[in-house]
Amino acid sequence: MKFNGRVHKFGNDVNTDYIISGRYKFKTLDMKELAKHVMEDLDPDFYNKVQSGDFIVAGTNFGCGSSREQAPWAVLYAGVSVVIAKSFARLFYRNAINCGLPLVECDTDRIEPGDELEVDLAQGVINNLTRGEVLPIKPLPGVMIKILQDGGLAEHFQKYGTFNFG
DSSP, X not given: OEEEEEEEEOOSOXXXXXXXXXXXXXXXXXXXXXXXXXXXXXXXXXXXHOXXXXXXXXXSSBTBSOOOTHHHHHHHHTTOOEEEESXXXXXXXXXXXXXXXXXXXXXXXXXXXXXXXXXXXXXXXXXEXXXXXXXXXXXXXHHHHHHHHTTSHHHHHHHHXXXXXX
């Protein structure tokens, strides 16, 4: 699984209300509508700047706060291919994988806004094409790669009728 895109960088402790504000997530279940408001409390123009395949890059504890699945779904529907952070809140991490949104843990200090990246989950590296650097990433377990390849946990279950991780 390889992904190419541009970086949109945020700081530490980006909570789920910053990802998708509560003023929207309780008004609709339409993920395309929610996607229009992703990250707007931190960057009001984010939805207009993000392009399909781009990356959200952050510091520590990304996705803290509420465990509602609207946050990773809205990020995915906004066109973000991967979220890269130093660390993730556990519930957000599992919700994202279950939704089919890849998450990568690594040191993000050398990644800057606008950098062009190639994320290779199979090789366990990020190639920063802008800076000519290769960053190692914390590898995802095979079971999570399989779930992501299938498009999320529900799709995985529909495909196999059970949990097939072989």
